[in-house]
Amino acid sequence: MGYKNPVISIQGMDHGDPAVCKYNGKYYLYHTGPREIRVYESVNLIDWELQGIALHASDDPDHWAQIGLWAPEIIHENGTFYMYVTAALMNSDGSENDDVRRIGVATSKNPLGPFTLAPQPLTDEWSIDAHPFKDEDGTYYMFYNVRNEYTRGPNGVIGTGNVVDRMADLTSLSGNPTMVVKPEHLWEGNKDHSFFWNEGPFVLKRNGKYFQMYSAGFFGDDTYGVYYATSDTPKGEGGMEDTSWSKWGDGEPILRTNEACLGPGHHVVVKGPDGVGDYIIYHGYEPGENVRERRVRVGRFRWNGDNIWLEPPSLDTLPTPTMPTFDGRFLPSISQINEQLLKHMYENYFFETNVRTGGKSASGDACYVDEANAVRWIIDPKEKTVKIYAVKGGEEMANNTVALQANFNEEAYHLFQVEKRGSVLKIFLNKLLVAEVDSGFSEGKGIVRVNEGKVAGTILTKLP
Structure with a gap:
């Protein structure tokens, strides 16, 4: 089986700036809209079904989010969904006031919404394209796009650039942004070189190094594409003149226009249904349509050593994202899940589930050979700990006890993952x-x- 791009294409509608949130085995996709954010649902990243409206712009004439709901990105933490979205004020004629465009947050208890806008924005300057990044120590950073004197492009021409700020919490920033990337080359702007863009950040971490993917060029034509930069730190100490981040390949694109897609860009990276493979979700125009409507596309993402490879846009049928060896995403009971898991004994595997304690302990075996040989885990909300211990020959050999977050929500689902390679297991919570x-x-x-x-x-x- 296979699929063809685009995976979401509705005539008369623009699907720019798609973002995907994975929750409890399903995917939820959101995109830019004039006064509303639509949400789609999928189990395989390819077949999407519209579920309704997740967020409406405010009708309050004094609110910061009246129109132009751009580039939403959604995360789930401790039972709450946080949507970081750009919005503008509305002019008297109903158009968008581009001089007053800022990033804010909306929250919900359900990925389908409805999301409720915060009364005040997160930023106090022109800003778009928010991307929250969670580091390995649990610290959140907000990467986003600004337009000011520091982000000018070649020859001092006006442009936009990406910055990063440490998040004080999930609904506020520290207020000390630092430069990440800004336009440096003529190909990062429109064809007459009157405006330049580095925008649409998305950040990954690999082997201690940070990779910020971004889009550059004019989003409305074939100059638009995806690039990336690297750094040893998410946030340097040089403020708006910081140079911690370096562009890969002297600023060469890794995804560009071809016969299958015009202006590919503004993307997210998400794990496939098997929890292992990576995929890029991005927008682009159909080359032959000649309409201002961006379509949603899916492509493979791979690491070539420490370099990023993205599958080029294609007119061909592409292989459907790989499914898990055992797919128990929608089995209703633990007994049914365990009955099927007994059939899968491997030396190397990846396991993922979402656990809700409901005020009681949750537990399991990350690796079970027999009653005398196992690696076990216990999430204890009363003790506020997660304990990992190995039993060998009937004796407890190792014990790792880690404190849960202070406000651990017992009624929320928490992401639990195990990666086993040989005798070594890595265990992750959220x-x-x-x-x-x-x-x-x-x-x-x-x-x-x-x-x-x-x-x-x-x-x-x-x-393998």
């Missing part, structure tokens, strides 16, 4: 590494079990 355990089992193969708690979105993928 994308943070909780423990790395060497079980020391002479037999490398094992199974995964869930013993107590409520779970959703459970998958197991065999690794």
Whole structure:
């Protein structure tokens, strides 16, 4: 089976700046809209169904978010969904006031919404394209786009650039932005070189190095594409003149216009249904349409060593994103999930589920050989700890106990992941590494079990 791009294409509608949030085994996609943010749902990243409106602009004449809801990005933390979105004030004729365009946040308890806008924006200057990034220590940073004297392009021509600020919490910034990238080359602007863009940030971390992907050029034609820069730190100390980030390949694009897509860009990267493969979700124009409507596309993302490779736009049928070896995302009970997991004993695997404790302990086996040889985990909301311990020959050999966050929500689902390679297991809770355990089992193969708690979105993928 396969698919063809674009995966979302509705005549008469622009689907610019798509972003995807994965939650409990499903994907939710949001995109730019004049006065509303639509939300689509999928289980495979390819087949999307419109679910309705997640966010409406405010009708309050004094509110910061009256029109121009641009580039939403959504995260889930501790039971709350946070949508970071750009909005503008409305002129008296109903048009957007581009001089007063700022980033703010809206929240919901459901990925479908409705989201409620905060009364005040996060930024007090012209700003768009918010991207929240969670570092390995749990610190959140906001990467976003600004237009000021520091972001001018070649020959001092007006332009936009990406900056980063540490988030004080998920609804406020520290207020000390630092430069990440700004236009440096003539190809990062429109064809008459009267305006330049570096925008649409998305950040990944690999082997201790930070990678900020971004879009450059004019979003309305074939100059637009995707690029990236690297740094040893997410936020330098040089303020708006910081030079911690360096553009890869002297600013060469890694995704560009071809016969299949005009102006590809403004993307996110998301794990596929197997929890292992990476995919880029981006927008672009159909070359033959001649309408100002961007379509949603999906492509493969890969690491070539420490370099990023993106699948070029194609007119061909592409392979459907890889499904997990065991797909228990929508099985209703732990007993049914465990019954199927018993059939999957591997030396190397990736396991993912979402756990809700509901005021009680949740537990399971990250690797089970037999009753005397296992690696076990317990999330205890009363003790406010997560404990990881290995049992070998009937004796407890290792014990890692980590404190849960102080405001741990017992009624929320929390992402729990295990990566096993040989005898070594890495265990993550809400994308943070909780423990790395060497079980020391002479037999490398094992199974995964869930013993107590409520779970959703459970998958197991065999690794090579």
